[in-house]
Amino acid sequence: MILRLRPGTPEARVTALVEHLEAAGVRTSRSPERGRPIVATVDKVPSELRASVVAWPEVEAVVDPVGEWRRVDRGFFDGPTVVDVGGVPVGGGSICVVAGPCSVENPDQVQEAAAIARRSGAQLLRGGAYKPRTSPYAFQGLGREGLHLLREAGDAHGMPIVSEIMDAAQLPAFLDHGVDCLQVGARNMQNFTLLKSIAGARRPVLLKRGLSATIKEWLQSAEYLAAHGCDEVILCERGIRTFEPATRNTLDLTVLPLLQQWSHLPIVVDPSHAAGIPGLIPPLARAAVAAGADGLAVEVHPRPEEAKSDGGQALLAGELAGLVADARVMAAVTGRHLASQLPLPSAG
Amino acid sequence: MQPQHRNHLSFLDRALLNLLEERARLAREAGGPGPANLEDLCARATGDFPAHALREVMAAVEQGCAAAVARQGGQS
Numbered sequence: 484m485i486l487r488l489r490p491g492t493p494e495a496r497v498t499a500l501v502e503h504l505e506a507a508g509v510r511t512s513r514s515p516e517r518g519r520p521i522v523a524t525v526d527k528v529p530s531e532l533r534a535s536v537v538a539w540p541e542v543e544a545v546v547d548p549v550g551e552w553r554r555v556d557r558g559f560f561d562g563p564t565v566v567d568v569g570g571v572p573v574g575g576g577s578i579c580v581v582a583g584p585c586s587v588e589n590p591d592q593v594q595e596a597a598a599i600a601r602r603s604g605a606q607l608l609r610g611g612a613y614k615p616r617t618s619p620y621a622f623q624g625l626g627r628e629g630l631h632l633l634r635e636a637g638d639a640h641g642m643p644i645v646s647e648i649m650d651a652a653q654l655p656a657f658l659d660h661g662v663d664c665l666q667v668g669a670r671n672m673q674n675f676t677l678l679k680s681i682a683g684a685r686r687p688v689l690l691k692r693g694l695s696a697t698i699k700e701w702l703q704s705a706e707y708l709a710a711h712g713c714d715e716v717i718l719c720e721r722g723i724r725t726f727e728p729a730t731r732n733t734l735d736l737t738v739l740p741l742l743q744q745w746s747h748l749p750i751v752v753d754p755s756h757a758a759g760i761p762g763l764i765p766p767l768a769r770a771a772v773a774a775g776a777d778g779l780a781v782e783v784h785p786r787p788e789e790a791k792s793d794g795g796q797a798l799l800a801g802e803l804a805g806l807v808a809d810a811r812v813m814a815a816v817t818g819r820h821l822a823s824q825l826p827l828p829s830a831g
Numbered sequence: 832m833q834p835q836h837r838n839h840l841s842f843l844d845r846a847l848l849n850l851l852e853e854r855a856r857l858a859r860e861a862g863g864p865g866p867a868n869l870e871d872l873c874a875r876a877t878g879d880f881p882a883h884a885l886r887e888v889m890a891a892v893e894q895g896c897a898a899a900v901a902r903q904g905g906q907s
Contacts, residue, residue, distance in 0.1 A: 815853035816846045823860060 484528050485546040485558040490519040492541045497522065500539060507532050514559050515714055519543075521560070523553035549745060550699045554709035555716065560747040563777075566687045566715045569643025569663035570825050571606045573687075573717055574749030577822040578814045579778040580807055581645055581689075581751065583609035585793040586622060587629035595785040597636035599800040604807035606822050607664070608633065608642035609780060613649045614792060615670050622791040630660040637663075641827040645689055645780075651680035658684060669694050669721055669756075672704050682711035689751065689780075691719045698738055702746060718742065718750045719780060720771075722757030731759025731796070734767055739774040751778035759796045761787075765806045772813035779810060854892065855899040864896035 488497060497520045501511050509528055514521035528536070537545055546558030553559060565575035573579050582605035584596045597608050612629025614622065625632070630646060637644040643663035648654065649671060657665060664687045671677055672693035681688065688708055692701045705716045720739075722732025734757035742750055754767035768779050784790045784797035798806065811821045858864050867889050876882040 811853065811857075812850070815850045818845075818849050820853055820856060 484533065485521060485523045485548065485553065485556060486536065486542050487544040487546065487558060488520040488522070488541045489543045492520050494520075496541050500536065500541070504528075504532070504536065512553055512710070514554070516560050518561050521558070523556070523559055525553060550702055552702050552706035552709075554714065555702055555705045555746050555748055557743075557745055557747055562747070564714070564716075564747045564749060566717050566749055568607060568645070568687050568717075571643055571822050573751070573822070574777045576819045578772060578776070578810060578819055579607055579751070579822045580605040580810060581607040581609045581778060581780040582783050582803055583633075583645075584611075584784050584790065585782050585797065586611045586614055586791050587625055587632050588622075588791050590632055590635070592785060593632045593636045594639065596783055597640040597642060599783055599785060599803060601640040601642060601824070601827075603783075603800065603804040604811070604821065604824070605803070606642065606824050607645055608637045608640065609645040609666070609782075610636075611647050611792070613647060613653055615647070615649055615668050616792065627656045627660075630656055630662060634660045634662070638828065641825045643825070648677070648681060651677055654681060654684060657686070662686065664689050664717070666719075667691060667704075669696075672696055672701065675704075675707055678704060678707040679711045682708045682713040684713075686713075687715040687717060688713055689717045689719050691721050691753070692723065692735075692738075694724045694732070696723070698741060698745075702742075705746070705748060716748050717778070718746070718748050719753055720750060720757075720776075721753040721780075730757070730763065732757045734758065734771075736770060736774045739771070739776055743775055749777035750775075751780050752776040753780040755780070755782040755793075755796045755798075761796060761798055761802065764796070764798060765802065765809060768806050769809050769813050772810050773817060775817070779806070781806065851892065851895065855896050858896035859899045859903045863900060864893050867893050 504511050510525035512523045512525055548556040563575045566573045571579055582600035587593045587610040593610055600608055610633040612624050612626055614624035633644050633646055645664040645666050646662050647666040647668045648657055665681055666689040669691045690705055708716050722734045725733040727733050739750060752771035754764045758764055758767055782797045783803045787794040787797040790797055814820055869889055873882040873885055876885045
């Protein structure tokens with residue numbers, strides 16, 4: 484149950500309400516919303532207690548989430564959440580493009596990929612340093628060195644960086660290199676130990692949808708992050724496993740209008756992993772923006788044929804520029820706009 | 832005019848406005864109204880919208896974007 488109090492409710496009354504609930508053994512959670520106080524009950528509320536609380540004059544509305552989440556529910560925040568990733572806003576009418584190579588491979592490759600991403604209009608640089616590969620014999624990433632190279636490339640091109648974390652033990656390396664957004668990959672979406680461990684790191688988290696995760700399971704994972712201190716969560720739809728073998732996954736755009744009803748969190752779409760085929764990525768990206776995506780995550784590589792991972796789905800420079808141009812038009816038609824790039828660092 | 836036609840035209844007008852807003856925003860960010868590519872655009876105007884009208888529209892677009900850039904200059 485989420486209690487939306489009237490704007491301007493005195494703090495003393497909010498505290499009284501919270502104490503009333505907690506005295507009855509019901510834990511509560513306060514919204515970071517500034518416009519109005521919002522209180523969610525964590526535990527099940529007995530019907531008599533519910534009736535008494537709802538009758539408080541300060542309670543303007545009561546929202547019952549459709550799932551077992553509280554803080555990520557639409558009713559827990561008045562507006563859409565805008566996540567600040569190193570100065571780039573994600574959500575709230577501002578659309579971002581996260582681009583970069585699947586894996587950081589060497590200094591030249593990541594610098595070239597960053598230059599392409601920047602020139603094409605992307606705001607954020609992505610790149611994997613720790614890679615969750617299906618085969619234990621496949622390239623596993625450069626680890627800490629990869630984060631270092633990604634940080635250098637991001638700094639050189641004025642782009643905050645996003646990289647996937649697979650294990651809580653890697654967190655110090657991510658913090659040491661100032662990774663602006665921690666990505667939790669599809670395979671770790673329900674690694675609750677990892678989610679709890681990184682939630683306190685005070686970094687935005689890009690939470691990819693699990694390969695076969697339902698939308699409710701996905702939001703439950705986002706709630707894990709929020710419940711443990713991280714309200715800056717970006718959801719990322721990257722395709723789900725279905726009976727269809729023609730594409731790597733099936734991009735589920737249904738999540739966009741549905742999650743906008745269920746949650747206040749921004750949603751980014753990754754058409755690269757969904758399709759697995761470069762030619763399908765631009766139309767899927769256009770569809771995603773048209774359907775309300777707050778951002779796009781795409782892979783780009785200066786020489787896809789030499790890529791150590793997922794080269795087959797990487798875009799070339801010209802293709803990425805076209806995708807970003809299309810996204811700009813689709814955003815404008817739907818009354819939104821592409822986020823601005825951060826200024827380039829001064830030469831001196 | 833039938834209501835659905837009126838609705839469709841209103842939708843397109845809003846979309847045009849949104850695109851113009853985006854163009855002005857981008858021009859402001861770039862610090863100039865940007866290339867109009869007028870001849871190229873007019874060469875593409877082979878549909879219902881006549882090229883001479885397109886020229887007038889684009890002249891107004893450039894003027895509007897230049898005003899957005901100038902306004903920013905005045906603010907900074």
